Amino acid sequence: MRSFVVALDVGGTSMKGALVDRVGTILHTERRATPRQHGPEAVVKTIRAFITHLTRLGDTLPTGHPGGDRRGPLRPKAGREHSGLAGVGLVVPGLVTPTTAVYAANLGWRDVPAEEFTSLDVPVMLGHDVRTGGLAESVLGAGRECTDFLFLPIGTGIAGAMIIDGEPYGGAAGWSGEIGHIPVLPDGETCACGQIGCLETYASAASVGRRYSLRAARPGTRAEQVVSLARSGDPVAVAVWNDAVEALSLALASYTLLLDPAVIVLGGGLAEAGSALSDPLRERLSKRLAFREAPPLNSAALGVNAGMLGAALLGWHAAGDPGIGGTWTVPLSLPPAP
Amino acid sequence: MRSFVVALDVGGTSMKGALVDRVGTILHTERRATPRQHGPEAVVKTIRAFITHLTRLGDTLPTGHPGGDRRGPLRPKAGREHSGLAGVGLVVPGLVTPTTAVYAANLGWRDVPAEEFTSLDVPVMLGHDVRTGGLAESVLGAGRECTDFLFLPIGTGIAGAMIIDGEPYGGAAGWSGEIGHIPVLPDGETCACGQIGCLETYASAASVGRRYSLRAARPGTRAEQVVSLARSGDPVAVAVWNDAVEALSLALASYTLLLDPAVIVLGGGLAEAGSALSDPLRERLSKRLAFREAPPLNSAALGVNAGMLGAALLGWHAAGDPGIGGTWTVPLSLPPAP
Numbered sequence: 001m002r003s004f005v006v007a008l009d010v011g012g013t014s015m016k017g018a019l020v021d022r023v024g025t026i027l028h029t030e031r032r033a034t035p036r037q038h039g040p041e042a043v044v045k046t047i048r049a050f051i052t053h054l055t056r057l058g059d060t061l062p063t064g065h066p067g068g069d070r071r072g073p074l075r076p077k078a079g080r081e082h083s084g085l086a087g088v089g090l091v092v093p094g095l096v097t098p099t100t101a102v103y104a105a106n107l108g109w110r111d112v113p114a115e116e117f118t119s120l121d122v123p124v125m126l127g128h129d130v131r132t133g134g135l136a137e138s139v140l141g142a143g144r145e146c147t148d149f150l151f152l153p154i155g156t157g158i159a160g161a162m163i164i165d166g167e168p169y170g171g172a173a174g175w176s177g178e179i180g181h182i183p184v185l186p187d188g189e190t191c192a193c194g195q196i197g198c199l200e201t202y203a204s205a206a207s208v209g210r211r212y213s214l215r216a217a218r219p220g221t222r223a224e225q226v227v228s229l230a231r232s233g234d235p236v237a238v239a240v241w242n243d244a245v246e247a248l249s250l251a252l253a254s255y256t257l258l259l260d261p262a263v264i265v266l267g268g269g270l271a272e273a274g275s276a277l278s279d280p281l282r283e284r285l286s287k288r289l290a291f292r293e294a295p296p297l298n299s300a301a302l303g304v305n306a307g308m309l310g311a312a313l314l315g316w317h318a319a320g321d322p323g324i325g326g327t328w329t330v331p332l333s334l335p336p337a338p
Numbered sequence: 339m340r341s342f343v344v345a346l347d348v349g350g351t352s353m354k355g356a357l358v359d360r361v362g363t364i365l366h367t368e369r370r371a372t373p374r375q376h377g378p379e380a381v382v383k384t385i386r387a388f389i390t391h392l393t394r395l396g397d398t399l400p401t402g403h404p405g406g407d408r409r410g411p412l413r414p415k416a417g418r419e420h421s422g423l424a425g426v427g428l429v430v431p432g433l434v435t436p437t438t439a440v441y442a443a444n445l446g447w448r449d450v451p452a453e454e455f456t457s458l459d460v461p462v463m464l465g466h467d468v469r470t471g472g473l474a475e476s477v478l479g480a481g482r483e484c485t486d487f488l489f490l491p492i493g494t495g496i497a498g499a500m501i502i503d504g505e506p507y508g509g510a511a512g513w514s515g516e517i518g519h520i521p522v523l524p525d526g527e528t529c530a531c532g533q534i535g536c537l538e539t540y541a542s543a544a545s546v547g548r549r550y551s552l553r554a555a556r557p558g559t560r561a562e563q564v565v566s567l568a569r570s571g572d573p574v575a576v577a578v579w580n581d582a583v584e585a586l587s588l589a590l591a592s593y594t595l596l597l598d599p600a601v602i603v604l605g606g607g608l609a610e611a612g613s614a615l616s617d618p619l620r621e622r623l624s625k626r627l628a629f630r631e632a633p634p635l636n637s638a639a640l641g642v643n644a645g646m647l648g649a650a651l652l653g654w655h656a657a658g659d660p661g662i663g664g665t666w667t668v669p670l671s672l673p674p675a676p
Contacts, residue, residue: 148510171598172486178595194628254520254592260509290532
C-alpha cells in the first residue's frame with residue numbers, strides 16, 4: 001500500500017486538502033467551504049470529516065497513480081488499521097503551536113488540541129498559516145538556497161514568515177511576523193487594527209484597492225486594476241501605488257537592518273504585479289539603506305500552494321520524517337489546478 | 339594550577355581585560371588603550387601582548403585568590419606549556435564570526451583570523467560587541483529567565499542584540515541588530531550614517547545631547563543633563579527627550595510586532611535615566627500596539643561589564659565548555675571597579 005499524508009490548509013472561507021506521498025507527488029487535491037458561520041465546533045467537525053474522506057480516498061488510489069510508481073493494481077478500500085495514512089499536517093490561522101490551535105479570532109477557536117481534528121489514530125502536526133507557507137518556500141521553493149530569509153505574502157492582509165537558521169521563527173509566544181502592522185508612517189492613516197500608519201493600511205492588496213476606490217470615487221476597484229491604471233498614467237493610481245511601494249520599502253528597510261536576511265521572497269496576490277512592484281521597491285529600498293546592501297527581492301515559487309505544500313511537510317514531520325522534502329521536485333509535480 | 343580564561347573586550351578607545359575562572363570568579367581586571375592611531379596591525383599586536391601579559395599574571399595568582407578556593411600557596415610563573423590558560427574570548431567591533439574578525443571600520447581590520455590575536459597555543463573565540471553583551475545578559479543577567487529577547491544598550495550609538503532560542507542571532511551575514519538605523523521617522527532628520535530618520539539620530543545619548551545643545555544654543559550639554567533639565571520643565575529639554583522616547587517607542591513597536599520578544603532589556607548610558615526613560619517609553623509603546631500586549635521593559639543587570647563577561651563565556655566556549663555560566667553568581671562576584 002502506498003503511504004501518504006493528508007495536508008490541509010484551513011482558511012477563513014475555504015480549506016484546501018491534498019494527499020501527498022513520500023516523494024512529494026500530489027496524488028489528489030480537493031476544496032471544501034469552511035463553515036465558519038456555524039461556529040468553532042462545526043469547523044472542527046468539518047475538518048475531521050474531510051480528513052477521514054481524504055484518507056479513504058487515498059486508500060483507494062492505485063499505487064501507480066500518475067507521478068508515482070505504477071506497479072500496483074487498484075486496491076480496495078482499506079480499513080483504518082490498514083490505511084496508508086502516515087500523518088496529518090494542518091495549517092490554521094491565528095496563534096498556533098505544533099500541538100494546539102491556541103487562538104483563532106476568525107474561527108472562534110481557543111486551545112483546540114491537534115488530536116481533536118481527526119478521529120483517526122494518526123499523528124497530527126499543526127502549523128501557522130503564513131509560517132508554514134514560509135516553511136514550504138524554505139524547503140521546496142524560493143528559499144531553498146539559504147537558511148535566513150523573509151517570506152512576505154502580500155494579499156488581503158500582510159504578514160511575514162521569518163525563516164531563521166532554516167526554521168520558521170514564531171517568537172516568544174507565537175506572535176511573530178506581524179510586519180503588516182509595524183508603524184511605517186507614524187503620523188499616517190489609522191489601520192483597521194486600531195494602530196496608526198501600519199504597512200498593511202497602505203500596501204495590502206485590499207488597501208491599494210480601497211484607497212484608490214475612495215480617492216477616485218470608483219468603488220470596488222481592485223488592486224490589479226490600480227496597477228494597470230498606474231501603468232497608464234492615472235495620477236490617483238500612481239499616487240496610491242507610490243504610497244504602497246514607499247510603505248513596503250520602509251518596512252523592508254527595517255526588516256533588513258534588524259534581521260539581515262539573505263533574500264526577501266515576495267508572494268501573494270500583489271506580487272503578481274511583477275516588476276511593477278519589484279523594480280520601484282528595489283530602488284527605494286536601496287535608497288533607504290546607506291551603509292549596507294539591500295538583499296535581493298525574489299518571487300515566491302509555490303504560489304497559492306505554499307500553505308498546502310507546507311502542510312504536507314508537517315504531515316511527514318508528524319509521521320516521523322522531519323528531513324523530508326529536500327528531494328521533492330515541486331512545483332514540477334503539481335497537478336493542474338482543479 | 340587554577341585554570342582560567344582571558345576575556346578581552348576591545349573597543350575603539352580602550353580594551354578591558356579580565357581573568358575569569360571556571361566558576362565565574364573574576365580574578366583580575368585591567369585596561370589598556372587601543373592604539374587605533376597606529377593602524378590595524380598595531381592593535382592586533384597590542385592585543386597579543388595584552389593576552390600574554392594577562393596569562394602570565396594568571397599563572398602567578400595564588401590558587402586561593404579571593405573568590406576562589408584558598409588551598410594552594412603562591413605559585414611561581416609557569417611556562418606556557420604549564421599555563422592554566424584554558425581559552426581566550428575576544429569581543430571586537432564590526433562584522434565578526436567566531437573565527438574571524440571580518441571587518442571593523444574603526445580599527446581598519448579585514449579578515450583577521452582568531453589565531454592572529456595570540457601567540458599562545460590556546461583556543462580563541464571571537465564575538466561581536468553588542469551580541470556578546472547580549473549573550474552575557476542572556477546567560478548571567480536580565481535575560482536569564484527567557485530564551486527570546488532584545489538587549490538594547492543605548493549609548494553613543496544604538497545597536498541591539500537579538501537573542502533567539504537562547505542564542506545571539508547574527509543574521510545571514512553577521513549584520514543583524516542595526517535597530518539604531520531603522521527609519522522610525524521617514525521624513526525626519528538625516529542621520530550621520532546618511533539615512534533619513536534613524537532611531538539613533540533621535541535617541542542615542544550622543545544625539546540627545548547634540549540636539550539639545552543645538553536647539554538651546556548650549557554647546558556640550560550631555561544627555562544626562564538634558565534628562566534633569568526635562569525633569570525640571572525646561573521646554574527644549576522636554577521636546578528633545580520626548581522625541582527620543584517617541585523614536586524609541588516606534589522602534590520597539592516594530593521590533594515587538596516582528597519578533598515577539600518575551601522582554602526588552604534596556605542598557606547603556608541612557609538607561610541610567612531609569613524611570614524617566616522607562617515610564618514614558620512603556621506608555622507610548624503600549625499606545626502604539628492595538629492587538630497585542632507590549633513586552634515588559636527591564637533594566638540590564640551587568641552594566642558596562644556585559645561585554646567583558648560575555649568574552650569570558652566565549653573563552654570557556656573556546657575551551658570546550660559551552661554550557662558554562664548557568665551557576666555563576668555575577669554580578670555578585672564582580673570585584674570593585676579599578
